[in-house]
Amino acid sequence: MLKIENLHARVEGKEILKGLSLTVNPGEVHAIMGPNGAGKSTLGNVLCGRPGYEVTAGSVMLDDVNLLELEPEARAAAGVFLALQYPVEIPGVNNTYFLRTALNAQRKARGEKELDSMAFLKLVREKLKVMQISDELLHRAVNEGFSGGEKKRNETFQMALLEPRLAILDETDSGLDIDALKQVSAGVNALRSPERSFLVITHYQRLLDYIEPDFVHVLADGKIVESGDKTLALKLEEHGYAWVSERAPQAAGARA
Amino acid sequence: MSSETTASTNTALRDNAEVAEALGRHYSAGFVTEIEMTGLPPGLDEETIRQLSAIKREPEWMTEWRLKAYRHWLGMPQPDWAKLKMDAIDYQAISYYAAPKKKPKSLDEVDPALLETYEKLGVPLHERAALAGVAVDAVFDSVSVGTTFRKQLAEAGVIFCSMSEAIREHPELVQQYLGSVVPPGDNFFAALNSAVFSDGSFVFIPKGVRCPMELSTYFRINAQNTGQFERTLIIAEEGAHVSYLEGCTAPKRDENQLHAAVVELVALERAQIKYSTVQNWYPGDENGVGGIYNLVTKRGDCRGDDSKISWTQVETGSAITWKYPSVVLRGDRSVGEFHSVALTHHFQQADTGTKMIHIGKDTKSKIVSKGISAGKSNNSYRGLVKVEKGASGARNYTSCDSLLIGKQCGAHTFPYMEVKNPTAIVEHEATTSKISDDQMFYCRSRGIREEDAVSMIVDGFCKQVFRELPMEFAVEAKKLLEVSLEGAVG
Secondary structure, three states: OEEEEEEEEEEOOEEEEEEEEEEEOOOOEEEEEOOOOOOHHHHHHHHHOOOOEEEEEEEEEEOOEEHHHOOHHHHHHOOEEEEOOOOOOEEEEEHHHHHHHHHHHHHHHOOOOOOOHHHHHHHHHHHHHHHOOOHHHHHOEEOOOOOHHHHHHHHHHHHHHHOOOEEEEEOOOOOOOHHHHHHHHHHHHHOOEOOEEEEEEOOOOHHHHHOOOOEEEEEEOOEEEEEEOOHHHHHHHHHOHHHHHHHHHHHHHHHO | OHHHHHHHHHHHHHHHHHHHHHHOOOOOOOOOOOOOEEEOOOOOOHHHHHHHHHHOOOOHHHHHHHHHHHHHHHOOOOOOOOOOOOOOOOOOOOEOOEEEOOOOOOHHHOOHHHHHHHHHOOOOOOOOOOOOOEEEEEEEOOEEEEEOOHHHHHHOOOEEEEHHHHHHHOHHHHHHHOOOOOOOOOOHHHHHHHHHOOEOEEEEEOOOOEOOOEEEEEEEOOOOOEOEOEEEEEEEOOOOEEEEEEEEEOOOOOOEEEEOOEEEEEEOOOOEEEEEEEEOOOOOOOOOOOEEEEEEEEEEEEOOOOOEEEEEEEEOOOOEEEEOOEEEEOOOOOEEEEEEEEEEOOOOEEEEEEEEEEOOOOOEEEEEEEEEEOOOOEEEEEEEEEEOOOOOOOEEEEEEEEEEOOOOOEEEEEEEEEEOOOOOEEEEEEEEEEOOHHHHHHHHHOOOOHHHHHHHHHHHHHHHHHOOOOHHHHHHHHHHHHHHOOOOOO
């Protein structure tokens, strides 16, 4: 479904991704781990077309759509969703209104009928039930004054409502205590389906105790240097990222 | 070689698209009404004022009042303290009176061209088609062309008519209150207005009456080289309540046109006046050519104890806006409020804010100002909170937020405070923010287009003020902001 080939990307003139390749099939959950500065968040931002992230080589295909040619909003309509590490506050804009605007913009872009407020509210109620979230967050302004946990839960709720085909979670565990982490993970797990794929970007193994990945990749210096099943994450936890960097030249050499 | 050509063509196309977008900035009120007009030739002297007064069949005392103001004005220099770049105004090049030739006796006789004009502006004057529950006074250039629902209002004892008519029909009220809040010599533009004001609305709500409907005046500038000098006076007697709204538009023209109005509000004991403005004068084009100079003095006097005056304004139009709707809190426990959204784009300039003068005991004032700057515009908040010696227990809360869109615009805040009573509490909060790249990306990553994201963020920023507007007008104001921001991103 998602096919990334030899992706190179620069931020402020500095090359961060240096030939990253990755294939994700429908329904799979891939964890992307790696030390600070390896390019994990850059990958998420590049996939969503964030301005300032310049792709210099390579390709990213979502089925037969070349994502790199699309504006961020068109990528969203094509089914890409990024749960941000630091969700942004939009003062005075009602959360429900924001969500309805987003959903209808995507539906319109796809040539589907926009939902009226009744139909939308019905959908919101359904999703709230699945996600086990109180509707209190919906009456407030987007992320304004939300706690770290509330922000991440709100991201998950947006994901539930927008029903992406590819969901990218960028350090969703950062800043969460254990209870919040469990709640958010439960929400994500409820959204797993045979059609939906996940890229779970994380620094720590603990998130993967709750969101169990099918594959784990280690990203170092702009490339995937090691791939495996979930046991790879445990090895990393045990040996630290230094273990990977020691093996990295070898891995890179083996690939070339 | 060929790839280079393609690249430059693409750039040219993109530039053209931007120009086209900017040119297409949608000022839907920019049309001109073809109608036979009569008026005074350009120029200003005592004779002009006598003629003006004569055309309006004014009593002698009114003519004298004007002349006195004019003589005072002659001795006054034009002020220049505002943060505004303004071409010198040639007061001899302006015509001080322009009116449709046919004088209607009632609404049924109003020229169809005029009715159509107001229809187009979304203010139907036929009572059948009129906005439910809103009475309208329509001012076209220098005269009022009609006032709706007069009969229903009269039954409640409310007087709602043009200022010209009030001078003839209710001279005792006009003499008692005109200039009692903004004296003729108050400032340069108020003095000019006092000398040459042509029309405006007059509202009188007698003791204990709650006005049964919203009152509104729609000001339209149509004629070329004409200044509009309207004068509005609203009086709410003891315990009376009224909500009043004004709207303003003008055709697109390359010359600047002058609008110098004076609005006076008087609230007696326990009276409440809510005054809302949606100002959409022609702002000039994207290069700063043309547009209205909106130089206005608005002041309310909480003359009685426990009275309340609140100003709500949404300002999106005019090349230059220079005004400070103010409240004099004379009565004990009186309350003054100011809620403002001022948006500037392209080369527009606004220097606006309020003055709250606390004189009575336990008086309260609240100021909420939201300035939005886009393009190359400049937007200043200037406000004064003054607490006099006797105003023990006075309270003020000011919150003043600026939002910048783009990198070439400016936002400035000039808060002044004079506190002469030690028991007063004055609070001031100010923020300046930009629509951040993070906010834009967040919206876009959820599927929302850039322009829609900007309107949504701006709407959120203004929410506190929009809440104060009557329902239909809040919707109107929101749309107006969207239209005014077209082309602000990208």
